Amino acid sequence: MSIPRLFVDQPLAEGALVEAAPGQAHHIGTVLRRGPGDPVRLFNVRDGEWAATIDSIRKDRARFAVTTQTRPPAAEPECRLVIAALKREPMDWVVEKATELGATLIQPVLTQRSVADRANATRLTGIARAAAEQCERLTVPEVAEAQPLHRVLDGWNGAKLVVAMERSRAEPPRALPVPPGSPIALLVGPEGGFTAAELDDLRRRPFVVPAALGPRILRAETAAVAGLAALQALLGDWA
Known part of the structure; x- marks a missing residue:
């Protein structure tokens, strides 16, 4: 038992x-x-x-x-997930899996094509806590209140922000110019993708690193899990 x-x-x-x-x-x-x-x-x-x-x-x-x-307590490498707010069921699933994959912060954002206009941080924190208990983490990731994407970008500091950009000529995660062991973060857009204006804004940010997650178009929740797994394997605590 x-x-x-x-x-x-x-x-x-x-x-x-x-x-x-x-x-x-x-x-x-x-x-x-x-x-x-x-x-x-x-x-x-x-x-x-x-x-x-x-x-x-x-x-x-x-x-x-x-x-x-x-x-004993142990340091945990910084690994953030920034994701366009999803409907309740896929958002719950993403929070659970991101916790299992070692995300230290989960930040829902509101974009022009977001399918949801809010995220219940209190309920999602409970899901993260249960996932941490099951996967034997010593920490529970912070789940932040949803904010507009531009506000999160304006207040960004620290980690390089790897942005999953479908249909782009971006490099795959293995070619990212990010030193292993450094703070990492992943941004996943909504199902309909970022608008042209949002992509232009992202490309102007010096901390943004575009990345391609393979030749297929992924659902937002799939991209979040695939991207976090790739970053943890190449740059994070899987390495």
């Missing part, structure tokens, strides 16, 4: 008693049918991962007794 992993945004140390976050007691007790004395693993970015047991549990509350550290 696998041991449940839970993200807790509280200090973890030997002998500590930690209260469950909202919803965790129901999941542990009702869905997984665990009770007092059963093992769990708790984690956060500050303290790493710790072994613990269920100290007490009721319908809507639970408390864990922390015992020993199983993994």
Whole structure:
């Protein structure tokens, strides 16, 4: 029987008693049918991962007794995903898979051809948290509120922004002029692609690096996963 992993945004140390976050007691007790004395693993970015047991549990509350550290905290390379807001189901899927692929920030943006005009950051953060628990990450990516694309670009700093541009003569990811191990970011546009004005704006930005993701036209959610996988394999923590 696998041991449940839970993200807790509280200090973890030997002998500590930690209260469950909202919803965790129901999941542990009702869905997984665990009770007092059963093992769990708790984690956060500050303290790493710790072994613990269920100290007490009721319908809507639970408390864990922390015992020993199983993994120390570790630095995680910066890997951002900027993606045009999608409809609910594909957006949920992208957040889950981006978390599994090591994205440290997921930034929905609003473009001229976006199929959605908002993204529920609170709900998407819950999806990211659950994905981090399943894939054994020590961190949960930040899911930002959706913003217009130009506003995100105007406030950009740091990482080179790799832009997936279909039907372009851009180089494939393996030829990108980005040093391995440096902060990386991927921008994926909407299903209808960027407008000519948006592409002109992107090409003027000194931090933008156009890239081609193969000879086929990909759905936005496919491009996000394919692009993140390629960047992690060539430049990130897969290398």
